Amino acid sequence: MTPKIITTLKDYTARQFAADTLAGLTVALVALPLSIAIAIASGVPPAAGLITAVVAGFLISALGGSRVQIGGPTGAFIVVVYGIIHDHGYDGLMVATLMAGAILLVAGLLRAGRLIRHVPEAVVEGFTIGIAVVIAVSQIRDLAGMSDAALPAEFIPKIQALWTVRGSIDGDALALGAGTIAAILVLRRLAPKVPWLVLVVAAASLIAAYFMPTVDTVMARYGALPQALPWPSLPELELAKILELLPAALTIAFLAGIESLLSAIVADRMIGGAHRSNAELLAQGAANIASPLFGGLPATGAIARTATNVSAGGRTPVAGIVHALAILVAMLVAAPLAGALALPALAGLLMVTAWTMSEPHRWRHRLQMPKADLGILILTAVLTVLADLTLAIAVGTILGLGLRLVRGEMEPVRWHTPFRWGGEKRKK
Numbered sequence: 001m002t003p004k005i006i007t008t009l010k011d012y013t014a015r016q017f018a019a020d021t022l023a024g025l026t027v028a029l030v031a032l033p034l035s036i037a038i039a040i041a042s043g044v045p046p047a048a049g050l051i052t053a054v055v056a057g058f059l060i061s062a063l064g065g066s067r068v069q070i071g072g073p074t075g076a077f078i079v080v081v082y083g084i085i086h087d088h089g090y091d092g093l094m095v096a097t098l099m100a101g102a103i104l105l106v107a108g109l110l111r112a113g114r115l116i117r118h119v120p121e122a123v124v125e126g127f128t129i130g131i132a133v134v135i136a137v138s139q140i141r142d143l144a145g146m147s148d149a150a151l152p153a154e155f156i157p158k159i160q161a162l163w164t165v166r167g168s169i170d171g172d173a174l175a176l177g178a179g180t181i182a183a184i185l186v187l188r189r190l191a192p193k194v195p196w197l198v199l200v201v202a203a204a205s206l207i208a209a210y211f212m213p214t215v216d217t218v219m220a221r222y223g224a225l226p227q228a229l230p231w232p233s234l235p236e237l238e239l240a241k242i243l244e245l246l247p248a249a250l251t252i253a254f255l256a257g258i259e260s261l262l263s264a265i266v267a268d269r270m271i272g273g274a275h276r277s278n279a280e281l282l283a284q285g286a287a288n289i290a291s292p293l294f295g296g297l298p299a300t301g302a303i304a305r306t307a308t309n310v311s312a313g314g315r316t317p318v319a320g321i322v323h324a325l326a327i328l329v330a331m332l333v334a335a336p337l338a339g340a341l342a343l344p345a346l347a348g349l350l351m352v353t354a355w356t357m358s359e360p361h362r363w364r365h366r367l368q369m370p371k372a373d374l375g376i377l378i379l380t381a382v383l384t385v386l387a388d389l390t391l392a393i394a395v396g397t398i399l400g401l402g403l404r405l406v407r408g409e410m411e412p413v414r415w416h417t418p419f420r421w422g423g424e425k426r427k428k
Contacts, residue, residue: 001108001279003063005317016315023314024322027070027305029198031057032327034305034353036218036338037346038073039297041138042081043150044090046218047226048297049073050338054229054328056287056299061320064283065113065276066264070305070320071287073297075353076259077252079134079389081297084248086153092245094235094292099242099249101288104256104281113277116257120400122377124258125359125366127392129377130384132358135350141165142347145173145215155385172212173344180204180348185355193311197349204345218346219339227335229328232293251390256284256300263301270310304356376400 031053039049053072060071084093107113134155140162141151147168151158180200187196208215218225264275280301287299309319330338366374376399383392 001065001111001276001282003279003283003317004065004067004276005062008067008316009318012316012318017318019313020316020319021322023309023312023319025326026195026312027309027314027319027323028326028330029195030308031070031072031302031305031323032330032338033198033201033341033346033349035073035327036341037350038075038078040142040218040222040343040346041075041078041135041350042073042297043085044081044093044297046222046338048295050225050327050331051229051294052291052296052299054324054331055294055296056291057324057327058321059287059290060260060283060299060301061317061324062283063279063286064301064317064320065279066267066301066306067273067275067316068267068271068306068309068314068319069260069264069275069280069301069317070309070323071260071283071299072302072305074259074300074302075135075350075357076128076131076255076300077298078138079131079384080248080251080255082138083153083388084245088241088245088248091235092241092248093297094295095237095241096245096248096252097288097292097298098235098237099245100252100256100298101285101290101292103249103253103285104288105285107253107257108278108281108285111278113257113261113281116261116277118401119258119397120373120376120404122369122373123380123393123396123400124262125362126377126380126396127384127389129358130381130392131389132354133381133385135354135357137162139347139350139354142216142343143174143177143351145170145177145344170214172208173215176204176208176212176215176342177344177348177351180345181351184349184352195308197352201341201345201349204348205340205342208342208345209340212342216343217339218341218343219336221343225331225335225339227332229331230295232290234293247390251393252288252298254393255389256288256298257281259303260284260301263303263306266303267306267310270307271315304353372403373400376403 035049035053036046039046057072084096147165151161183200184196260280264280268275284300291299376396380392380396
């Protein structure tokens with residue numbers, strides 16, 4: 001359970017430090033607008049996303065079991081966080097995240113890292129698709145510049161609310177958001193190593209500032225971003241609240257464990273490495289305890305940012321630490337610039353994130369799956385969208401493990417590597 005940073009620094013060189021620094025700065029450019037967008041979509045102040053990227057990102061890299069894992073807020077938690085805040089308020093989210101961190105610490109100490117691999121792949125794909133659908137729908141309001149009325153947490157009422165305010169669509173906002181989506185998708189395919197997310201969002205925000213006065217910005221709606229980390233504080237812990245929030249905490253812990261493991265697997269296959277799953281769980285636990293103390297969100301390994309780190313030349317946890325420190329510096333000196341980001345552009349960024357999460361290129365393979373596995377995938381996705389993520393994971397996992405038992409499959413099936421990152425060579 002030794003953190004990777006201890007072993008990777010034994011033969012560390014100035015050349016590798018230069019490569020890690022460049023990679024960390026590149027990832028920070030991607031993570032900064034994405035962290036703000038994830039926070040807004042989760043129903044919390046934009047600063048919470050930046051705080052999470054700084055605090056949790058630093059700890060996941062410093063304590064984790066992967067050479068190149070990048071931690072922070074991710075799209076997978078948007079659905080969970082939005083629901084917890086809707087039902088229990090911001091303090092409830094802080095308590096649930098703290099509890100999830102403690103659960104992850106215990107799981108790491110009990111060496112439960114490899115047990116997560118027993119969750120059927122159909123369940124992982126199903127709830128990922130469901131989350132992607134919910135994220136995409138939740139961004140329609142900001143993408144189209146609709147009325148600022150709060151949307152319900154439930155999916156069907158959310159659709160109904162969007163239909164009710166359809167008359168408030170702002171043409172400029174819709175054009176800007178749609179243009180952001182198109183530009184990111186096209187440019188990312190043409191030059192995948194360029195940090196198009198931040199460049200396109202910045203360009204769209206400049207266009208809005210000069211030519212689209214009706215388009216909302218982060219600062220216009222949420223006020224100025226803070227230019228420093230807040231002092232840590234412990235939320236009020238009551239037994240009744242702890243028991244009430246236990247299901248939410250278990251969901252956060254499960255998602256953090258699953259996504260961090262998936263991200264570590266992606267990283268291993270890109271660089272030919274081998275992560276330490278239990279050390280990774282301990283790092284996720286520490287990060288999810290520390291993040292809410294500063295007002296941050298749940299955190300985990302971020303697959304897209306981890307792949308960006310590898311593509312940019314990051315090979316040790318130093319790159320992740322540089323990424324966290326770079327975002328902190330940006331908070332200190334460039335908060336007004338971040339506050340000028342246009343909300344339709346950030347919504348477009350999250351739309352692209354949702355599309356990538358759903359892995360549309362895999363539908364041909366999914367339709368060729370055994371009918372029972374495909375049924376579990378679809379059921380998990382539908383329950384995630386229409387009911388509850390906790391219920392979806394529980395039902396899907398029970399059915400999947402039962403199916404595996406009936407088939408006599410005692411060993412877990414090897415998960416596929418998410419997304420197409422484009423021909424990265426493995427390096428030791």
